[in-house]
Each structure stands twice: as structure tokens, then as C-alpha cells.
Amino acid sequence: MSVLVMKFGGTSVATLDRIRRAAKRVGVEVAKGHDVIVIVSAMSGETNKLVGLVEDTSPLFDAREYDAVVSSGENVTAGLMALTLQEMDIPARSWQGWQVPVKTTSAHASARIEDIPPANITAKFAEGMKVAVVAGFQGISPEGRITTLGRGGSDTTAVAFAAAFGAVRCDIYTDVDGVYTTDPRICEKARKLDRIAFEEMLEMASLGAKVLQTRSVELAMRYKVPLRVLSSFEEMDDAAGTLVCDEEEIMESNIVAGVAHSRDEAKMTLVSVADRPGIAAAIFTPLAEAGVNVDMIVQNISEDGRTDMTFSCPTNQVARAEKAMEDAKAKGEINFHGIVADTNVAKVSVVGIGMRSAAGVAAKFFRVLADEGINIQVITTSEIKISVLIERKYMELAVQALHDAFELDKAS
Amino acid sequence: MSVLVMKFGGTSVATLDRIRRAAKRVGVEVAKGHDVIVIVSAMSGETNKLVGLVEDTSPLFDAREYDAVVSSGENVTAGLMALTLQEMDIPARSWQGWQVPVKTTSAHASARIEDIPPANITAKFAEGMKVAVVAGFQGISPEGRITTLGRGGSDTTAVAFAAAFGAVRCDIYTDVDGVYTTDPRICEKARKLDRIAFEEMLEMASLGAKVLQTRSVELAMRYKVPLRVLSSFEEMDDAAGTLVCDEEEIMESNIVAGVAHSRDEAKMTLVSVADRPGIAAAIFTPLAEAGVNVDMIVQNISEDGRTDMTFSCPTNQVARAEKAMEDAKAKGEINFHGIVADTNVAKVSVVGIGMRSAAGVAAKFFRVLADEGINIQVITTSEIKISVLIERKYMELAVQALHDAFELDKAS
Numbered sequence: 001m002s003v004l005v006m007k008f009g010g011t012s013v014a015t016l017d018r019i020r021r022a023a024k025r026v027g028v029e030v031a032k033g034h035d036v037i038v039i040v041s042a043m044s045g046e047t048n049k050l051v052g053l054v055e056d057t058s059p060l061f062d063a064r065e066y067d068a069v070v071s072s073g074e075n076v077t078a079g080l081m082a083l084t085l086q087e088m089d090i091p092a093r094s095w096q097g098w099q100v101p102v103k104t105t106s107a108h109a110s111a112r113i114e115d116i117p118p119a120n121i122t123a124k125f126a127e128g129m130k131v132a133v134v135a136g137f138q139g140i141s142p143e144g145r146i147t148t149l150g151r152g153g154s155d156t157t158a159v160a161f162a163a164a165f166g167a168v169r170c171d172i173y174t175d176v177d178g179v180y181t182t183d184p185r186i187c188e189k190a191r192k193l194d195r196i197a198f199e200e201m202l203e204m205a206s207l208g209a210k211v212l213q214t215r216s217v218e219l220a221m222r223y224k225v226p227l228r229v230l231s232s233f234e235e236m237d238d239a240a241g242t243l244v245c246d247e248e249e250i251m252e253s254n255i256v257a258g259v260a261h262s263r264d265e266a267k268m269t270l271v272s273v274a275d276r277p278g279i280a281a282a283i284f285t286p287l288a289e290a291g292v293n294v295d296m297i298v299q300n301i302s303e304d305g306r307t308d309m310t311f312s313c314p315t316n317q318v319a320r321a322e323k324a325m326e327d328a329k330a331k332g333e334i335n336f337h338g339i340v341a342d343t344n345v346a347k348v349s350v351v352g353i354g355m356r357s358a359a360g361v362a363a364k365f366f367r368v369l370a371d372e373g374i375n376i377q378v379i380t381t382s383e384i385k386i387s388v389l390i391e392r393k394y395m396e397l398a399v400q401a402l403h404d405a406f407e408l409d410k411a412s
Numbered sequence: 413m414s415v416l417v418m419k420f421g422g423t424s425v426a427t428l429d430r431i432r433r434a435a436k437r438v439g440v441e442v443a444k445g446h447d448v449i450v451i452v453s454a455m456s457g458e459t460n461k462l463v464g465l466v467e468d469t470s471p472l473f474d475a476r477e478y479d480a481v482v483s484s485g486e487n488v489t490a491g492l493m494a495l496t497l498q499e500m501d502i503p504a505r506s507w508q509g510w511q512v513p514v515k516t517t518s519a520h521a522s523a524r525i526e527d528i529p530p531a532n533i534t535a536k537f538a539e540g541m542k543v544a545v546v547a548g549f550q551g552i553s554p555e556g557r558i559t560t561l562g563r564g565g566s567d568t569t570a571v572a573f574a575a576a577f578g579a580v581r582c583d584i585y586t587d588v589d590g591v592y593t594t595d596p597r598i599c600e601k602a603r604k605l606d607r608i609a610f611e612e613m614l615e616m617a618s619l620g621a622k623v624l625q626t627r628s629v630e631l632a633m634r635y636k637v638p639l640r641v642l643s644s645f646e647e648m649d650d651a652a653g654t655l656v657c658d659e660e661e662i663m664e665s666n667i668v669a670g671v672a673h674s675r676d677e678a679k680m681t682l683v684s685v686a687d688r689p690g691i692a693a694a695i696f697t698p699l700a701e702a703g704v705n706v707d708m709i710v711q712n713i714s715e716d717g718r719t720d721m722t723f724s725c726p727t728n729q730v731a732r733a734e735k736a737m738e739d740a741k742a743k744g745e746i747n748f749h750g751i752v753a754d755t756n757v758a759k760v761s762v763v764g765i766g767m768r769s770a771a772g773v774a775a776k777f778f779r780v781l782a783d784e785g786i787n788i789q790v791i792t793t794s795e796i797k798i799s800v801l802i803e804r805k806y807m808e809l810a811v812q813a814l815h816d817a818f819e820l821d822k823a824s
Binding site: 016019050053054056057058061062064065066068069071072073075076078079080082083084086087093094096098099144145146 | 428431462465466468469470473474476477478480481483484485487488490491492494495496498499505506508510511556557558
């Protein structure tokens with residue numbers, strides 16, 4: 001029997017009516033003969049509410065308790081979806097992460113899935129169950145405690161189930177009808193892509209295009225899971241949405257596939273760090289141990305044995321990063337004069353596999369920003385992307401100017 | 413080490429401020445040297461919200477999915493309480509029912525606790541943990557699915573933990589400062605009792621005095637768990653609240669301890685039932701199997717081989733009761749002309765151990781209602797209580813008149 005994975009995000013299950021609409025889509029796939037695994041997020045707003053409660057209770061929270069609290073939203077949706085399917089006479093039941101079990105690492109609040117033994121769910125399919133509804137975003141640690149996979153983790157849950165069950169496809173239903181060249185709320189010329197390569201999607205996702213969680217794309221790429229992003233608010237259509245697939249399956253493409261942006265980035269500078277061999281390790285090891293996701297790193301030229309070290313991280317990890325640095329200083333592992341946190345920045349990037357073989361993309365990028373009078377604070381590049389940190393108020397302007405300059409409104 | 417169980421109801425954990433206030437009370441008991449097990453309900457309103465979602469999705473819901481959904485409210489509070497205690501530097505962690513594990517029967521939505529192996533929590537106490545915060549109201553079935561204990565089940569969770577851990581006492585923190593002779597919202601002369609016998613409390617609880625869940629009192633009586641009901645909104649005071657205890661520990665008492673009432677009762681009549689030996693069993697067996705909690709039963713005098721059978725059950729079980737009766741009729745197990753459900757009734761009762769040795773309580777009860785012009789629809793009595801069903805609009809009047817007639821505003 002062929003297994004299909006369908007994932008419904010928070011806005012697609014925000015009300016009982018929307019859950020019913022999603023359940024109807026599941027019913028269509030069941031009628032086609034699939035055994036369906038449905039992965040659900042929390043009803044939209046619920047997870048934010050729970051995170052707010054945790055942060056208000058304890059700013060430097062115990063991540064094990066955070067996970068126990070915030071995972072509850074998905075449990076609610078999973079039960080409601082199973083009940084809705086049962087009302088449609090489709091045999092269904094809900095599963096919480098620990099019941100499957102979705103085995104993860106112990107890295108609470110950002111755990112990784114290690115194994116999904118399919119036996120329990122497969123046995124129920126064999127008994128005639130047609131739909132397994134699984135609470136996304138969560139799992140169980142080797143210690144038997146509840147873990148979560150980080151925001152957007154339900155996408156990763158969906159892809160991991162598709163890989164574990166050898167699913168024919170993983171459909172990600174969301175509130176947008178596919179992947180765009182950039183955020184349509186910022187740039188009205190944004191255009192929907194029919195296909196995008198895994199690598200490009202990976203960069204887009206990690207750069208703040210919030211359509212898919214980064215790790216879900218990594219996992220889909222590794223296990224060659226055909227991944228489709230589509231809207232749960234439009235008519236059903238087998239050709240709808242954007243297919244995320246191998247580079248070879250895309251006949252032609254623009255040099256640049258899209259422009260991504262992220263507001264959720266802070267710039268931190270350690271001022272006047274005593275410079276010595278191994279100083280980078282001494283700084284970034286405690287940050288990693290504190291669970292800070294460092295993104296861009298810039299080290300100034302050393303002067304009189306001291307230097308400034310700048311890095312970026314998600315804004316909600318600034319307090320944690322500061323604490324890790326002060327602790328390392330107290331232990332004598334590093335020495336610096338001060339920490340400056342700047343949350344008034346944004347990241348803007350262009351992404352495209354075509355950049356590999358096309359010269360001058362970086363030069364054009366920098367010229368476009370210079371023409372708009374936008375100062376670049378930090379730069380990083382990879383084979384298929386260029387990212388900069390700029391003052392946040394220029395973010396929309398930069399995205400629109402880059403979208404125009406690279407002619408992303410026109411299909412290749 | 414002595415274990416103390418403290419249970420906080422929904423209004424006592426309704427906001428983060430109230431959770432902090434509750435945590436301070438826990439801190440005081442920890443400082444006295446207790447290992448504390450805290451049982452928490454969902455933040456007030458949450459469980460009703462979840463039940464509403466389930467009922468709107470599926471009126472005749474699969475109780476397994478109901479349990480998966482409605483148990484999530486307690487998980488949130490447990491995590492938040494553990495975080496609050498940690499912020500006060502008290503070593504604490506949260507436990508969900510399946511993690512303890514709280515082993516229950518498979519009777520979803522009204523499961524009974526069968527066993528609470530203390531090993532996991534005891535091991536953590538031995539490691540230095542001071543407070544185990546446990547999500548109330550929930551457990552795990554032999555099939556590994558989440559169960560709930562029925563509304564108010566967190567009281568039962570608390571008493572069961574007190575029994576399993578040999579606790580010195582079980583303190584039930586709620587929004588009232590003790591057990592009253594009747595509902596103070598209905599009768600302003602209601603008086604707080606310092607002590608009440610287990611048996612009396614049991615009748616009061618089962619008759620709708622919503623201070624404690626019935627099964628929690630049964631359990632406390634069986635395991636001789638000293639049970640204290642007190643307000644989480646008043647100053648801490650070791651003599652506060654009402655102690656629920658053995659009859660012998662109460663020196664003197666009124667003949668009647670209290671007047672209880674319940675709005676949540678429907679009267680159902682099977683009209684013109686074919687009467688034959690075994691007909692009561694044929695009616696009430698399918699009702700029991702459908703999970704309908706039948707309370708009062710009255711059978712009319714048989715005429716021409718047919719009779720009317722009247723019973724009462726909670727209003728939210730009327731649809732289920734009707735379905736069970738129609739199904740039994742369809743199978744030929746019973747035969748009747750129609751079902752009449754009357755949800756416009758209320759139950760009023762007087763309770764007191766002193767009734768055993770005092771004559772005339774029933775006569776006085778009926779005379780009081782007659783003097784107020786209130787018609788009695790159904791009567792049941794036990795050794796220590798008298799209950800009647802009356803039209804709902806007379807409920808307050810009946811309670812006040814009985815409270816006056818039995819002089820409950822005066823201590824004995």
C-alpha cells in the first residue's frame with residue numbers, strides 16, 4: 001500500500017471549519033487508495049501563546065519544561081483532526097510523538113529526529129486504519145521526556161515520516177500557494193516558482209523565507225523525498241504549488257532564484273577581545289553549548305593584540321548569548337571589554353544555483369544596495385547565495401531593488 | 413522524608429501571577445522539610461474550551477480522542493508551575509500522567525486510577541528534587557493511550573498520589589475557603605464547616621457541591637488520607653479550611669450537615685415500557701455500557717403489562733442515553749412507546765450523619781417544600797441523605813428554605 005504524507009500548518013487548522021476543509025483533502029487522497037499520515041501543527045496562535053507563557057514565567061527557561069508546555073498545542077489539533085475524519089467515516093486515530101515513538105536527541109527546544117520506528121502505525125494500517133494523525137513538532141528523548149524540534153518543526157516531522165515510511169510524496173499545506181521569488185508582502189512583483197532545487201530551497205528557508213523549515217528541506221534532499229508546497233485555501237489541483245526537487249529536474253532557471261530576508265536576526269559585537277590563537281573556539285564553543293545559533297561571523301583586524309568579534313544570532317537568543325559570554329569571561333576563558341547587541345538589523349540575501357556558473361552576481365548585488373544608499377554591515381557568501389546585514393528600516397527597499405535588478409518577476 | 417500532596421485547582425492557577433502565589437505556598441512547605449507532590453489542574457477555562465472544540469467537532473465523540481485533546485490543559489500548567497518553582501531556586505520538574513506512570517483503566521473520559529508506581533518520582537526525590545509537579549486529571553491505559561478521569565479528576569489524582577506515597581496530608585487548594593453548609597452564592601446564611609465526616613462529604617460531593625470530586629472523597633475515606641480543603645486566595649494558616657476526616661474526630665454535629673444542589677441533572681422517562689421480569693436490567697445494562705451515569709430511578713405502577721420508567725442522569729449524557737435506548741429497542745431487548753427528556757429540573761438534598769439516629773428529617777424536608785408550593789417529581793433516600801428532583805426555577809428557594817428550617821446557620 002502506498003503511503004502519502006500530508007502536513008497542515010497552523011493557519012490550515014486554525015478553526016474547526018478549516019480542520020474540516022483539510023480533512024476533506026485527506027479524504028480525497030484516501031479515496032485514491034493511499035494510506036495517509038497527516039502531520040498537524042498547533043492551531044495558529046496557540047504555540048505563540050504557550051511560548052509567551054513560558055517566557056513570562058522564566059526568561060532563561062528550563063528547555064525541558066518549555067517542551068512539555070509548548071508541545072500541547074499539536075496534541076489538541078491531532079485529536080480534533082482524528083475526530084473530524086471519524087465523522088467522515090474514515091478510520092483514523094491520533095498519535096502523540098511519544099506514542100509513535102518519534103525518537104529524538106535530548107537537545108530540548110531544538111531536538112533532532114533520530115528514528116521513527118514504523119511498526120506501530122504500520123500495524124494499524126494493516127488492521128484497516130486509513131489515516132494516522134500525528135502531532136507534529138514533537139518527540140521523545142532517550143530519557144523519556146518530551147522534546148520539540150524548534151519552530152516550524154512540523155515540516156521536519158512530515159519529511160521524516162515520509163522518509164521512514166517510504167512515502168510516495170510529502171505535501172506541505174500552508175497559507176501560501178507555493179514558493180515565491182521573494183516575500184509578496186514586501187514586493188508586489190514576487191512570482192510563484194513552479195519548481196525550485198533542494199539546494200536553493202535550503203538557502204531560502206535558512207535565510208528566512210518561512211515557507212518551510214530548513215531542516216525539513218535538508219532531510220528531503222538527503223532522502224530524495226518529493227516535497228510539494230501548496231495552499232490549503234485553494235481548489236485541489238494535482239499540479240498546484242511548488243515542487244521542491246533535484247536540480248536536474250529543473251530544465252532552465254534564472255541565475256538567481258529568489259531574494260530572502262529575515263528580521264529575526266541580531267548583531268552582537270564583543271568589543272576589544274584579547275586576541276590569541278584559539279580565541280574563536282573559546283568564544284563559539286560556549287555559545288554552541290548554550291544553544292545559540294550563530295550565523296554570520298566577522299573578525300576585525302587585530303590591533304595591539306585586541307580585536308572586535310561580531311556575530312549574528314536570532315534575536316530571542318541574545319540574552320542567552322550574553323550570559324554565555326559573561327560566564328566564559330568569569331571563568332577566564334575569554335577576555336573582552338564589553339558586549340554590544342544590535343537588534344535593529346535585518347538580513348537580505350539572493351539565492352540561486354545559477355550563481356555557480358555566472359560571474360558578477362556579487363558585484364551587481366553590492367551596486368544595487370549602494371545605489372539605494374544602503375550601508376552594508378556584515379557580508380557572508382556561499383556557492384549559491386550572498387547575504388548581508390543592513391539597518392532594518394532599509395530591508396523592504398533592498399528586497400524590492402534586488403528583485404527588480406535580477407528581473408525575478410520574469411520567468412526564465 | 414515526609415511527603416505532602418498539594419493540589420491547585422483551575423482558578424488557583426488561572427494566571428501566571430496566581431501560579432506564582434501557589435508556588436510560594438509550595439515553597440513554605442518545602443522549607444518545613446517536606447518533599448512535595450503538586451497536582452495541578454488546567455488554567456481555568458482551558459478545559460471547557462477544549463471540551464467545546466471536541467463537542468463541536470464530533471457530538472458523539474471517540475472518547476480516546478477526547479482524552480488526547482482535553483488532557484493537554486494540565487500539561488501546560490504542570491510545566492509552568494515547574495518553571496515557576498525553578499525560578500524560586502526550588503528543584504522541581506513536571507510529570508505528565510504517562511511519565512509517572514498513572515496507570516488507569518481503559519474507560520476513556522472517566523477512567524479509574526489502578527496503580528501509581530512511586531519508583532520514578534521517589535528516585536528523583538532521592539537525587540535532591542524537592543517538588544514533583546504532576547498534571548492532574550490524566551493517566552495512561554493498558555493500551556498506551558491517554559485517559560482522563562472525568563471532570564474534577566485532579567482531586568482524585570491528588571488523593572491517589574497521597575495514598576500511593578503515604579503522604580502526611582493532602583491539601584486541596586481551591587477558590588473557596590472550605591466546605592459550606594450550602595452554596596453561599598445561593599444562600600447568604602451558608603456557614604463554613606471546620607470539619608466534616610468523609611461520609612457526609614461524599615454525599616455532598618456526589619450531590620453537586622462542587623468543592624471536591626466524589627471519587628477523591630471515596631479514595632480518601634478508603635485510604636484514611638487526611639484531606640484539607642482550603643482557599644489559595646487567603647493568608648496561609650495551618651488551621652484554615654475544612655478538614656475532611658473520620659466521623660469519630662468530629663465531637664458534636666448538627667443532625668443535618670448541609671444542603672446540596674445540582675443543576676446538571678436531567679430527568680428521562682421511557683413511556684409505556686413493556687413490563688416483564690428483568691426489564692430493569694434490560695434498560696440499565698445498555699445505559700451502563702454506554703457510560704451513562706444513572707442516578708435516581710423510579711418505576712411507575714404497572715398497568716396492562718406496561719409501565720413508565722423514569723431515571724435521572726447528567727444533562728450532557730442525554731443524547732448518549734437516548735441512543736443507547738433506541739439501539740436496545742432496535743435489537744428487541746426492550747420495548748417502549750417514547751422517550752421524554754426533561755432538562756428543566758434540579759436536584760436538592762440534605763445530608764447528615766445525624767439523620768441516622770434522628771427521626772422526622774424526611775417529614776420535615778417534605779413539609780418545607782410543600783409550604784413553599786414546590787412540587788416533588790422524584791425522591792431518593794439513603795441512610796444519611798434525602799434527595800428530590802424539582803422544577804429548576806424553584807431550586808434556590810428550596811435550598812434557602814431547607815437551610816433555614818434545619819438551622820444550618822448556627823453551629824451545633
